[in-house]
Amino acid sequence: MPGCLLVLTAAVLLRMCHDMYRLKFPPAFVIVKTGEVNREVKPIGTVFLHALIFYWVGGIVSHRSWLFQTILRHANTKFDSWDVTFTAQNQDPATEAWQMAPSW
Numbered sequence: 001m002p003g004c005l006l007v008l009t010a011a012v013l014l015r016m017c018h019d020m021y022r023l024k025f026p027p028a029f030v031i032v033k034t035g036e037v038n039r040e041v042k043p044i045g046t047v048f049l050h051a052l053i054f055y056w057v058g059g060i061v062s063h064r065s066w067l068f069q070t071i072l073r074h075a076n077t078k079f080d081s082w083d084v085t086f087t088a089q090n091q092d093p094a095t096e097a098w099q100m101a102p103s104w
Contacts, residue, residue: 016051016056019051019055019056020047020048020051023042023047023050023051024042024044024047025039026039026040026042027039049075053068053071053072053075057071
């Protein structure tokens, strides 16, 4: 029995490391206008929380479950105030969108 527990623990730890690696080092992207290859950099704390929420909790309970939705809603409350339009910020929406466009 202890051998099985050790194997299970090792498998879970390997899966956790794999999930965090995938989030920490996402695929590179190309900026269309310049042809420059770039990669998103994510802090390890963000990587851990995203893996915890989306891979592990979301994998155990459904992503559509009330528990997952409650966790997601709570985690995103600090971003609720970001829904201010460009016009309300005295910025031109087209200009702001096109400034982000080369990365996407």
